[in-house]
Amino acid sequence: MTRIGYHCSHEQYPPSRLLDNAKLAAQAGWKMAMCSDHFHPWSKRQGQSGFAWSWLGAAMEATALSFGTVCAPGQRYHPAVIAQAAATLAEMYAGRFWMAMGSGEALNESITGEAWIPKAQRRERTEECVDIMRALWAGETVTRNGLIQIRNARLYSRPAPGLAPAIYAACLTPESAEWAGSWADGMITVSQEHAQMQDVVGAFRRGGGAGKPIYLQVVISHAPSEDEALQAAATEWRQAALDKALLADLDTPAAFDRATAGLTPAEIAKSVRVSSSAHQHLEWLLKDAELGFDTLFIHNVHRNQQAFISTFAQTVLPHFER
Structure with missing residues (x-):
């Protein structure tokens, strides 16, 4: 069965607050987590970017969660x-x-x-x-x-x-996934249209990844109302709507803010799952599981993490492996 994990966003919270979020997830019954590893946030609006490797030691000592992170050795x-x-x-x-x-x-x-x-x-x-x-x-x-x-x-x-x-491979495209299949122990990708995720999964398996674990980072915006959820997506995670090549090549938060300045909330909602209904998010997650993902790491870009952690622990977690 597919498992559910909690994504810890260093870009959005000071490290101390992010540690509190991880503790809340563990107390609510979440068993797995992952975090980003950035030097800069994507946007000045996000406002933070703690050092993942210091923070991971604290988070793993403070909770019983398993943890992973995505990084890119070779230059930094x-x-x-x-x-x-x-x-x-x-x-x-x-x-x-x-x-x-x-x-x-x-x-x-x-x-x-x-x-x-x-x-x-x-x-x-x-x-x-x-x-x-x-x-x-x-x-x-x-x-x-x-x-x-x-x-x-x-x-x-x-x-x-x-x-x-x-060592998993972080892949956004079928080309990257097929390349990684032969050397990676597994793969992690990011939520997008169902057919596109299917292509990425198929390419990884075709490239040598058959039988290896696959993870999915699911980017959502869940809030008390549809308008609030949409606004959070448009404020917090605008870069999700950019072309994948730009994600790799823009070099400062200011450059990302310029590149996303003209995007509308509706355009951003094509790349971030927006809904005030936990049951709607559950329906989407169950469909993700059909693609064979072993773990779905949920990243809610809305800032009320306490409400999200509690609501999803009650509504979503019981439908997946604990």
């Missing part, structure tokens, strides 16, 4: 540093941590001042990072001289054998 992070961070979490919280790798977004990665390389090269760099991280978790001394430079690196604090974090 050296993969050896992320391998060490992930190994530390996996050693302390065995079996509770996974991570997903993507080719990155200029919004976060370009802060280093290095050139933002084309996507084909970023994919090649991602595969090198995956290889390095797995070798370090296996206890190897690692030297590489490809797109990633690493010399005589060895991790001394590692998770127990067989408990290294799973």
